[in-house]
Amino acid sequence: MNKPIGTLMVLAALAAGGVRAADMQAVTAEGEARASESGAAQNRVAGLDDESARLEAEYRQLLRTVDGLETYNRVLGEQVAAQESERQDMAASLDNAARLERRLVPLMDRMIERLDTFIDEDLPFQVGARHAAVDQLRQRLGDPDAPVADTLRRVFEAYAGEAAHGRSLDSWRGTLELDGERRDVNLLRVGRVALMYRTLDGEALGAWDPGAGQWRSLDRGEYRRAFDMAMKIADKQAAPELIRVPLFGAREVTP
Template sequence: MLNRNNISLTRAAFSGMIALFLAGGAFANPVDQSIAIEKQVTAASAKSQQKVDRFAEKTLELSAEYKNTLRIIESLKIYNNSLENIIASQEKEMLSIQNQMDTIDTTERGVIPLMNEMIASLDKFVQLDLPFKAEERKNRVEALKNNMLRADISNSEKYRKILEAYQTEISYGESIDSYKDKIQTSAGEKQVDFLRFGRVLLVYLTLDGQNAGYYNPDSGQFEALDNEYIRSIEVAIKMANKQAAPELIKLPVPAAKGAN
């Protein structure tokens, strides 16, 4: 049996153990709190670092966007300067065009009478010239006169046609030509071969090769030629048609007149 003393010792030991356990628990509680606080600090620090990282990343993005915006602004400045130069050039061109348009009426008032005068001079020249290709040349002059009455042809085109006609007439004085046409004789109208030496001489040969003649500027008529010229005219016609090599030929040339 346990006596009272043993029971007392047992109770004392148990009480000591409980006290020690309670003391140990009291000592362990601050450590846990410290650990918990440290964990909270670490977690808060991690969150704070994440925020810092996000802010840093956003700052880099904004910086890049800002730099890109500056480049765009600089590019727009260059583009605007270019547009300003283009607009200034166009304004000068518009001013020049406007000035030209302002003088069009005055120019046309001077050009139209000039063109009419040129056509009249050409018409008179054709009438006084050797009568070669007379119908063709008269029709060309009439076409120029008709052009002056047409509103669907610009003045520049009318002027170009007149210059073209003048150039054609000039070319006649620098060439030799052979062509077929009709001539009025005492026996009636005949088809003949004409031969033109510039504007110096116009002769003809009948198709049968039996008769020849020339245009006499003094009388304004075609007159007969001696038979001795027939062979020369035949050769000259072949030369004009590039059917024979050039050679010396004998033809009657009217004497030149002095200017009045």
């Protein structure tokens, strides 16, 4: 009877030892599982840290971008305001220019007509060329594509050119009708004081009489030397000096 009892006790002890081994395996497995979960959690935390750092970097970049855009918009707004001010100034200038043009066109028309009349009343030298210049001014005044400022400049230049004739000495060859006959002559203009002629053969000498509106003969002996000297001065062959010219009564003409 004693042997079986001992055997049962050994079996019981072995059974108890088996239970403790199973518990240890379970505990070990659970520890390993928890350790694995802890590592995964740490990996997730590390990933979250990286993501957070990336998002923070993006946020800071966005802040810099927004700041740059605000600066750009401010500068652009200032430029737009300056351009608008300039546009308003230009609009005002154009309006003033339009009003000025409306006043200048009639003025230039009167100036051109006065210049044309002046040429008719002046000494009869280079009349065709001078009237042609006036006709060109009329055409420009009537041309809608011609700038008003440029036309006004040309009108002033024409007046200045006519005024310059009164301070110059000039000679040229031309043809005159004398005593019902066409004659080739040398013409001499002394400012607007005198306009003289001499036939190419030297036989006839005369001057324009503004009061009578015709050519008058002059005494060759009295004016021959003066005419010769004036011709040399006009042709730059002699130094300027006082010369004698005929004077007739004439009405005053001002361009």
